[in-house]
Amino acid sequence: MKTLILSSLLITLSYLFSNAQNTMPKEFRGVWVATVDNIDWPDAPTINSDMQKAAFIKLADMHQRNGMNTLIVQIRPSADAFYPSQYEPWSQWLTGVQGQPPFPYYDPLEFMIAETHKRGMQFHAWMNPYRAVFAINKSSIAPTHITRIHPDWFITYGDKKYFDPGNKDVQQFVTLIVKDVVSRYDIDAIHFDDYFYPYRIPNKEFNDAASFKKYAGSMNQAAWRRSNTDSIIVMLSRTIKQTNKKCQFGISPFGVWRNSSTDAMGSNTKAGQTNYDDLYADILLWLRKDWIDYVTPQLYWEIDHKLADFNTLADWWATHSYGKNCYVGIGLYRAGSNEAWRDKTQLPRQIQKIRNTNGLNGMAFFSSRSFDKNPNGWSDSLRLNYFKTAAQVPGTQQARY
Numbered sequence: 197m198k199t200l201i202l203s204s205l206l207i208t209l210s211y212l213f214s215n216a217q218n219t220m221p222k223e224f225r226g227v228w229v230a231t232v233d234n235i236d237w238p239d240a241p242t243i244n245s246d247m248q249k250a251a252f253i254k255l256a257d258m259h260q261r262n263g264m265n266t267l268i269v270q271i272r273p274s275a276d277a278f279y280p281s282q283y284e285p286w287s288q289w290l291t292g293v294q295g296q297p298p299f300p301y302y303d304p305l306e307f308m309i310a311e312t313h314k315r316g317m318q319f320h321a322w323m324n325p326y327r328a329v330f331a332i333n334k335s336s337i338a339p340t341h342i343t344r345i346h347p348d349w350f351i352t353y354g355d356k357k358y359f360d361p362g363n364k365d366v367q368q369f370v371t372l373i374v375k376d377v378v379s380r381y382d383i384d385a386i387h388f389d390d391y392f393y394p395y396r397i398p399n400k401e402f403n404d405a406a407s408f409k410k411y412a413g414s415m416n417q418a419a420w421r422r423s424n425t426d427s428i429i430v431m432l433s434r435t436i437k438q439t440n441k442k443c444q445f446g447i448s449p450f451g452v453w454r455n456s457s458t459d460a461m462g463s464n465t466k467a468g469q470t471n472y473d474d475l476y477a478d479i480l481l482w483l484r485k486d487w488i489d490y491v492t493p494q495l496y497w498e499i500d501h502k503l504a505d506f507n508t509l510a511d512w513w514a515t516h517s518y519g520k521n522c523y524v525g526i527g528l529y530r531a532g533s534n535e536a537w538r539d540k541t542q543l544p545r546q547i548q549k550i551r552n553t554n555g556l557n558g559m560a561f562f563s564s565r566s567f568d569k570n571p572n573g574w575s576d577s578l579r580l581n582y583f584k585t586a587a588q589v590p591g592t593q594q595a596r597y
Contacts, residue, residue: 220586220587221587223265223558224589224590225265225558225583226264226559227259227264227562227567228322229255229267229322229564230564231278231290232289234289236564241290241292243298244298245298249302252304253311256311256317257315259317259567260315260316260317262575263578263579263586263587264583265587266317267319269320269321272284272323274330275341275342278290279305283342286298293338294338318589320385320387320444320446321386323386323387325428326392327391328341329343330356332355333355342369343357354397358402360404361404361425362404374386374432374436375439379439384442384443385489388447389494392475393425395474404421422477424476425476426481446488446491447492448491448492449479450494451494452467452509453472453479453480454471463508463509464505465504465505466502467504479491480518483520491522492522492524493513495509495510495513496562498536510524523558523559524546526559531566531572538572542572
């Protein structure tokens with residue numbers, strides 16, 4: 197009799213949970229957790245693993261209270277690792293010295309994934325593909341860092357070093373790094389941001405002439421650079437899906453693909469640099485070809501911005517996501533920076549715009565630390581109003597080849 201009662205109870209609970217899941221709204225509510233330069237976590241480099249853990253738990257608790265359902269955590273900011281890796285050294289922003297593990301020893305990535313999942317949130321592993329040295333004159337560089345092992349793979353541009361995207365060995369290496377993470381950890385997605393080819397520095401050329409001469413064939417420089425970025429996206433997409441079919445692959449590009457003054461398909465904006473022309477990232481191609489599962493354009497401008505209006509860009513991306521999930525990146529870090537971002541209605545209006553626009557499936561906020569001081573009371577607004585009801589992360593459309 198007890199067995200029958202218990203069995204009936206379990207079936208009822210399962211039914212109730214299933215119904216709750218089915219009726220729960222689907223909306224992506226993400227927040228970027230930047231580790232580069234200790235923007236968000238840890239608060240400062242420390243070898244003390246207990247302090248690292250406590251800081252992450254505090255951060256995760258805050259975002260759970262605010263109604264978030266996804267943490268996008270930067271685990272490879274500069275050819276380094278926030279996890280034990282046989283290929284890249286421990287990050288200097290974890291312990292203060294590149295290559296130095298935390299003490300007592302633990303796996304920060306495994307810990308963060310467990311804490312995130314424990315709170316009912318997804319964990320998206322944010323990786324920077326091509327940045328290798330963040331600040332040439334300041335960065336701690338371990339003897340095992342890839343820039344010391346293969347110096348010929350890198351190009352110095354400004355005060356940073358970048359992998360050469362045109363180098364085929366580089367593409368294989370980056371793919372190996374991603375495969376290692378996907379195969380070893382229970383992550384929900386691999387997430388790349390906007391750093392493919394670097395943003396232009398006035399009067400400085402990104403000197404990839406040697407690779408261009410070796411590999412370009414009959415292509416001009418711009419077409420060749422775009423083909424290099426296309427190649428790594430295809431390679432990564434296939435590798436991720438072959439390693440773990442449930443793991444998504446998302447890209448968070450700069451907010452403007454192209455201006456309409458340059459391309460009829462472009463947005464009605466006047467951006468100084470664009471994905472297609474300056475970063476050599478043809479996001480629309482990747483979406484159209486099903487190479488990525490979701491896109492999170494960084495629309496960090498305010499509503500009615502003269503050069504890049506938030507509403508204009510939200511509408512443009514909604515109609516150019518080719519059936520993939522589109523989550524709008526919101527620049528919460530700009531709170532208080534000008535009159536528009538001192539207006540308490542700025543964030544609510546952006547949220548309402550996203551929710552009222554077909555083709556948009558949620559939002560992500562840059563970045564975590566911006567919430568600490570409850571700017572304009574917006575953390576309260578999310579917790580008590582806009583995110584009061586829990587939401588599921590929308591399902592993913594699987595990549596096809």
